[in-house]
Amino acid sequence: MLSPSAPTLVAYALLDLKHPIDEPTNYTKVEKLFQEAILLDPRHGPTYNAYGNMELKRGNVEKARQIYQNGVFAQCRDVSSVYHGLAMLELSLGNVETARLVLIKGLKEVKINDGMMDNSRRKRSQFLTHTLGMLELNSNRALEAKLVFEAGLDRHGNSSQLLLGAALSDVNLGNEESARNLFERSVHVDRRHAQAWQSWGVMEMRAGNYKVAKTLFQCGIKNDPKHGALWQAYGKYTAYISPKLYFFYQFLIKQFNIFTNNSNNGKSSW
Numbered sequence: 001m002l003s004p005s006a007p008t009l010v011a012y013a014l015l016d017l018k019h020p021i022d023e024p025t026n027y028t029k030v031e032k033l034f035q036e037a038i039l040l041d042p043r044h045g046p047t048y049n050a051y052g053n054m055e056l057k058r059g060n061v062e063k064a065r066q067i068y069q070n071g072v073f074a075q076c077r078d079v080s081s082v083y084h085g086l087a088m089l090e091l092s093l094g095n096v097e098t099a100r101l102v103l104i105k106g107l108k109e110v111k112i113n114d115g116m117m118d119n120s121r122r123k124r125s126q127f128l129t130h131t132l133g134m135l136e137l138n139s140n141r142a143l144e145a146k147l148v149f150e151a152g153l154d155r156h157g158n159s160s161q162l163l164l165g166a167a168l169s170d171v172n173l174g175n176e177e178s179a180r181n182l183f184e185r186s187v188h189v190d191r192r193h194a195q196a197w198q199s200w201g202v203m204e205m206r207a208g209n210y211k212v213a214k215t216l217f218q219c220g221i222k223n224d225p226k227h228g229a230l231w232q233a234y235g236k237y238t239a240y241i242s243p244k245l246y247f248f249y250q251f252l253i254k255q256f257n258i259f260t261n262n263s264n265n266g267k268s269s270w
Contacts, residue, residue, distance in 0.1 A: 006040050009034070010037050010047050013030045013051075017054060027054075031051075031054075043074050043076045043077050048076065048082050049071070052068045052086070052089070055067060056092070068083075079109050079110060079113065080106060080109075080125035082106075083102055083106025083109065083128060087102040087106070091135070096135065100132065100135055103135065104132065110128065125156075129148060129151070133145045133169070137172065140172075142172035145168075146166060148165075149162050149163075149169060152165075158185065161193075163182050163185050163186035164195060164196045167182035167183045167186060167196075167199065171199075176203065180203075194227035194229070196220075197220025197223070197230060198229055198230050201234075205237055210237070217233055217234035
């Protein structure tokens with residue numbers, strides 16, 4: 001008989017949360033699964049992350065914070081998931097400066113433990129970099145954001161998300177040519193990265209490069225036809241170019257809704 005492991009228990013707990021056998025969800029049962037996982041492997045970072053996330057969603061903020069902090073004290077092998085959960089908790093409460101400090105500390109810990117990380121853990125640490133970069137960008141600190149994204153790219157290589165973050169930073173800094181290059185690299189790494197196509201298209205439209213913007217929106221939709229924001233951006237582009245195309249904009253939105261509904265029913269009209 002196979003002995004239970006922390007990842008297996010966490011998987012059972014998450015399955016019970018998403019598809020509960022009992023109605024309503026038996027949180028006591030799920031909590032016991034998380035606690036047993038911690039007893040089996042006190043340094044399994046994803047356990048603290050999932051456990052803390054559950055308590056945060058339930059509104060138990062202090063309990064969630066304590067769980068994340070316990071993960072930090074346990075010096076988890078995958079420490080990035082624990083720091084990320086704690087930072088997201090602080091952000092959800094509007095504690096931007098605290099979240100910034102948590103993310104910076106987490107990145108320092110990841111750097112120290114880099115030699116002991118496997119590829120999957122190293123990849124998950126990208127979330128810390130991306131979240132810190134976006135925090136700086138949303139705080140109108142574009143230069144600091146660019147430095148964070150560049151450091152992440154130096155560390156992790158080509159990441160579509162990090163390239164997009166660096167591009168958005170350059171847009172805010174007024175470096176259009178550099179942003180253009182970063183957008184191109186981002187969609188080259190991941191052709192289905194709809195947000196990169198959309199953001200690039202919006203930049204070109206604002207710069208008056210309407211034909212380029214149109215091509216970018218169309219490429220994005222071709223690669224990810226179910227992305228609503230891309231359809232919306234394309235529709236706004238057509239309405240911006242000519243008010244007479246307003247009805248075409250409405251048609252595009254209608255087509256997206258038809259496509260989405262049919263896809264959800266297991267068929268497509270396209």
